[in-house]
Amino acid sequence: MRLALIAAAALFLAQPAAADVRAVVEEQALPGFARLAAAAAGLAAAAAGGTESAEPGAADCGGAAVRDAFHATFDAWMGVSHLRLGPSETAALSIAFWPDERGATQRVLAGLLAEAEPLPTPAGYAEVSAAGRGLFALEALLYDDALAARAAPGRRCALLALVADDLARQTAALAADWRDGFAPILLSAGEAGNAVFLTGDEALGALYTQLTAGLEFTRDQRIGRPLGSFDRPRPQRAEAWRSGRSLRNVALSLAALHALADLLADEPIPATDAAFAAARDAADRVGDPAFRSVGDPAVRFRLEVLRQRIATAAARAAEDLGGTMGISPGFNALDGD
């Protein structure tokens, strides 16, 4: 029986494209990027032709419909934002320019809002620096009142429409690049002529790396940055705090990473599932959507618990999955010479 199992395992390993790679591609990546493109197209439609109102609020620049579409698009991005390989490796920068340590988004947008010369054309907007594009540029245009106050008349809604249109183009191209370009490369891992993944295990390892890097990013950046230190909490370093999405982004990223872990596993992984569930419960208890009160010891404590539970989920996933993924640290990447 044991021998038969080993033989079956060997046979399985010899197969080039593992079933779990196919599951990630077909059940998470392709539908996720298609959903993102559709949501961004909806946002672009809602933002087109919006005009400024004398009183900022519901009627401004397309009003509530634009804000709802913005949130729907950001939600869709959170379903795939951890997949930073293939075309996403370079595309992610201009879709979600964060962290933005130097306030580059505000600076680029302030320049565009104040300039006397015409705004770029829709196609020409792709040449604008990444900080002035994507979800965080939209967030600034929709939720940063100080930025709005610096805009030349009529300029802000036009720029919002332009950024939304550019994001729709970007996400449509990204979905197509995944579907037509990178998905076939992942699915043909180990087959003759595939120069990106010489074995099926390399493709599996690349996807597993997205899981570990994604958990690390949520723990260290999305939670760690606003936490700062006890003496110096940094609420304005939270992700998407202006639109009140900081906690929501943590929860959505954990859900997407949990789904990825399950898709990568050949068999049930109850320990990992339980650890992700515990992290989700901890997120539900934070009760501070934009991390505004990270200086409050009670909120701080709840975020520390969440951070700890994400670390535990990463450890369980490594135990359940890491051993089978053949991951070794980069021989050259770690060399530094």
Next chain:
Amino acid sequence: MTDRRTFLKGLLAASAAPGLSWADAGGPAFIACAQDPGGGFALAGLALDGATAFRVPLPARGHAGAAHPGRPLAIVFARRPGYYALVVDCVSGAVAARLAPPPGRQFNGHGVLIDGGARLVTSEQDAATSQGWLGLWSARDGWRRTGEIASGGIGPHDVRLMPDGRTLAVANGGIATDAADRRKLNLDVMRPNLAWIDPDSGVTAIAEPDPALRQNSIRHLAVHPDGTVAFAMQWEGDPALSPPLLGFGRQGGGALRLAAVPEAERAAMKGYAGSIAWNAAGTEVAITSPRGGRVQRFDAAGRFAGSFARADACGIAPFGAGFLLSDGGGGLIVLEGDGARPLSHADLAWDNHIVAL
């Protein structure tokens, strides 16, 4: 001392008889250092089909190498801080000579044979101060150290021969390191440069990057037949800035020039380029980033031409119309234009560099 030299000469005579050529070593086209699955280190010869032509064990992790133009001898340099360079007979696998830096010195991983293989130049630094030196050795006289010359900067790394067959181009990385480990000590005040040096009379020209880019350590070089030195850099400044990692310099040709790299491509290299090569025709230059798992190609004017993603990719050398790429996963990949095809896959981790013979 004479006894040792005589002994080494004898070894040399026995193991690499003057009549032997690279064909006797299995006709390798490249040499590269590697780590095997057991954790041991080796120097390998690679044939054009990607097969291993020979494999010679190394006492510690290697870095780069230099090949003798005529005889089947390779000089392998230890990883920084290096305390050995081995002259390896690639036919028998025997170590023909073992070079050690003088007291207080460290080898810095690179070197080059000059004067038709008669002399070896080694990149070195003073262990205590990181002041850079080029060591000079006679291949004809039992690999005796014959002298040294200042490299013109701190922490030199790569050294290459210019097309005039005499002048050396040196990448002075500018980074002072701890004598015992590789800790970086002077990142706030580092000043890398690209230096041109006559091996007998010293520095003939030095070019420094723009002051704003002084934290961009110049580390690896590839020389175009027209004398343009392309260099690959490692950024030690604010990671959010992602400056270009490829530049060009000409001896006495004024300011260093940077490549034009799209913003997202710059970020994808993670501030680190590990190797650089021109293609055989000199129409394209490529830099690799093992941290970004990425290779970027540029035309000779420094305009971005395309990129290819491959985990832990680092070694690069001219191959066909394009390049041969090696990685820590044992892959050898051929890049031609926008295309890529696997050449071979070994159960080895290929180390930083591929040296074309």
